[in-house]
Structures are given as structure tokens and as C-alpha cells.
Amino acid sequence: MVFFAALLVSLIVICSIIWFVVLLNKNREYFKKIAGPPPVPFFGNVFEVSSTTDLLDVTLKFVREYGGLFKICMGPIRKVIVVSDYKFLEAVLSSTKILNKSYEYNNLRHWLGTGLLTSDGPKWKKRRRVLTPAFHFQILEQFIDVFESNGNKLIKKLRKKIGERGVDIYPFVTLCTLDIICESAMGTSINAQFDDNSEYVRSVKAMCKIIIERLFNILQLTDITFPLTQNYYIQKKSLNILHTHTNNVITRRREELLNKKKTSAPVNEHVVNGVGDYEISTYKNKKAFLDLLLEATVDGRPLTQEEIREEVDTFMFEGHDTTASAISFALYCLANNADAQKKAYEEQLTLFGENKSPHMSYAALQSMKYLEMVIKETLRLYPSVPFYSRETDEEVEINGISIPKGVPIIIFAYGIHRDPTHFKDPEKFNPSRFEEIDGKHPYSYIPFSAGPRNCIGQKFAMLEMKSTISKILRHFELQPASPECRPQLAAEAVLKSTNGIKISLCLRQ
């Protein structure tokens, strides 16, 4: 008996060693040819890239030392390549073969399942086809009222901050964009701006935090050791709240559609669903993304409850922090660049005169050309998603180099956006540069990614950002915080600033 037990243990140990050695040597020849910072035995380069606050500077330093394509060893086994080289980015992003997401997206799957952002292969293809019509301009046009009404709430809240010398605008903007995406995606209002302590809002915040903390904490990294940490239990509770909320909204909306209960004027119905209180807004002829999902079919059948939930949750995750980061950094840039702010405000005067609350239309938002360049330049300097990644699922050849199956490719958007070969005076905030360069080099300006797996929500995001920023500009003159407060950038799930994004607000007369 003892003999067999010892034999079994020995076999397990031997198999583990073989498995480890196989993984250790996987793609060894390929990685040998790629430059990169020297790894520390066993740990690789993890100590150099172990904090969200150092990540951007350290990676930029590696770009200067090793060029636009280098490797990083994340421990003894996992190696990734980091790319900010134009030709390589073009080949990767435009490829119809490198469409899968890498291991780093696993943490998201607990919340989002395999929705559009996190799915791979044929599933992703089908979902993308189903969801694309939801972003047609005729659909997007319907959301302008949602942007405007939630933007008005934001103005109300910011009015209370007039005269303060350094207002961190990020938390205010985040709650506003959370309200916007909730109403657009689910047709429900959670009123986060006036109830930021609701269970749903707290759970969204908790999940966004845990997803990134797990990437940098050795105990939280794998699902095996994660249950030993407190975050596991916070995640469990948060997921329960988030999934129950979305499920309840879907069920209710499904019933509503079945009963054709739609009315002509917006009706706000107060609903208590056992998870938290929220309001359902129903508009005649107005559709939330959820309605489109309820009507959609895949392979001739309607989407299941779980499939719909995955997509609604994906919009909730991908559609609020990204726009909040971009809007906040744009306001910071305008506050610190008086000329750009003057031009952007003059554009508003030309369009609406002194009217601070004009009726907003799709055409008016489209005609805010200078503001659009301000947003583009902000996203160049402060891309909401500074890193994103792919993984090869078969051997591919790029620029004459053969890349084996299973190689994670980290796309360093922040890096190429600050490359002087593509952007003159890259550190300078200069919206007008887009008059010349717009669309000329589609793979050097990639805040929304590019190619088949680009951001499906970018047009929605641009309209939302224009609506919100233009409203703020018409109401307030933006000034730098006093004393000046430069953002300390942190590459979390989206780009953030550890010391806030601070400006001062003066009421325009």
C-alpha cells in the first residue's frame, strides 16, 4: 500500500516536472530571438512591472531600450511580447487570424462571461454580427436625450464645486457615465449621481478594482489560491448583486416587450426588485441595447438569458470607465490649455450663441469639429485603454517573422501614441494636429484599437463625450487646479490618476 502511494506521488512529481519543463521550453527558440530586459531567475521581470503606477513609465523605458517589439518574462513560464512598432501593429490588428484574447482577460470572465469583449473564435464572430446594427447612427441618435439628461445632473453637482481650487472631477464624471450606460444598455436608471452608495454602484466599483488587483497579486493570480483572499468573497458577493440585477432587468424587459406595454411619453416606474431599487424608463420608439438583444437571433434562435446578460454586463463594464477617463482627462487638458479651451468654447458660441442648454441634436454634435479634435488629442495622450492584448491561436507569419501558436501579444497604445516618429512634439497637447494626420496612419493612433476587433462602441462614446464636455464648457470656464496638480498615471483596467484629475471651475455668465 505504502509502496503504491509512494509510486503515485513519484509519478505526480515526475509528470509535474515534465509538464513544467515542457512549458519552460515552449516557444523557447522563438523568444530567444526577441530582445527584452534581462530576467531574474524564476521571477523573470515581474518585479519591474508589478505596479499599475510604474507600468507606463517602465514600458516606455523598455521601448527606448529595446525598440517597438520586445519580450517580458512574467515568471518562469509566461512570456509576452509587447508591441508599439507600426508595421507589427498593422499586421496584428488588421489580421483576421489573431483575434483571440489572451490570458489577462480571464479575470473579466467571472463578471462578463464570454460577451463580445472576452469571447473568441466563432462565438465572437456571431456576436459581433448581431451587435453591430445596435450601433447604427439611427439607434445612437436615440441616446442623445440620455446623454443630455444625465449631463444636466452632472452640471447640477459641479455647480456646488465652483470656487474650489482643485476639484477631482473623475468621481463625478464616472457616476454620470455609469448612469448613461445603464440607461442606454438596460433602459433603467440607477441614478448613481445622486445615490452613489447603492449596492449596484458599489459592486461595479468593487469588481473594476478586483479585476486589476488580481493581475498584480501572486495569491489572487490563479483561481486555486484566490479563495484564500478577502477579495474572493467581495467578488462573490458583488457578482451576485450584479448578475441578479441584470437578470431582473432582462426578465422584466422581456415581459414588457411581450405585453407590448410601451407608452408614448417617458414613464418612470419605481420598481423594488429585492436587490436594490431602480427605475425603468420606457419610451415609445426608443430602444435600449437590451431591447435589440431581446429581438436579435443567432443561428435562427433568440439569444438566451445568459447570452443577453453577458452582453449587457460587457457594455456596463466597457462603456462607463473608458468614457469617464477620457472625459476627465479632456477637461484637465482644456483647463491647462487656455487656447484650446477658447477655440472649443467659441465653437459652442458659433453653434448655439449664449444658449447654455440648447436642444441637442445628432447633427449639432457631429458639427463640433474642434471639440472632436480635442477629444482625439486627449485620447492620444491619455488613451483610456493604454494596453490591450491578443493571442495567436495558430502559427502566423508577420513581417517575415514566424510567430508560434499561443504567443500573447500586448499592444502598447500609450507607447505608439507618444512616439515622435508618428507625432511631432508628442508630449504637447495640440488638437489641431488632427487636421493633418486624421486617418492617415490608422495603426499609429489606436485608442479604440483597430481592425476587425476594434471598439464597437466608439461612435456612441464620441457622441457621449461631446455631449458631456460641450455642456460643461457652456456652463463653466475651466482652470488649472491651484496649486497645479499633474495626474500620476496608473494603467488599471482603464487609465486613471492616483492623485485624482483636478481642475477648478468658474461659472460662465
Ligand code: HEM
Ligand atoms: C472613450 C471611450 C472608449 C474607449 C477608449 C474604448 C476602447 C476600446 C478598446 C481599445 C477596445 C479593444 C479592447 C481589446 O482589444 O481588448 C474596445 C473594445 C470594446 N469596446 Fe470600447 N472603448 C470606449 C467606449 C466604449 C463604449 C461606450 C462601449 C459600449 C457602449 C464599448 C464597448 C466595447 C466592446 C463591446 C468592445 C469589444 C469589441 C470586440 O471585441 O469585438 N466601448 N474598446
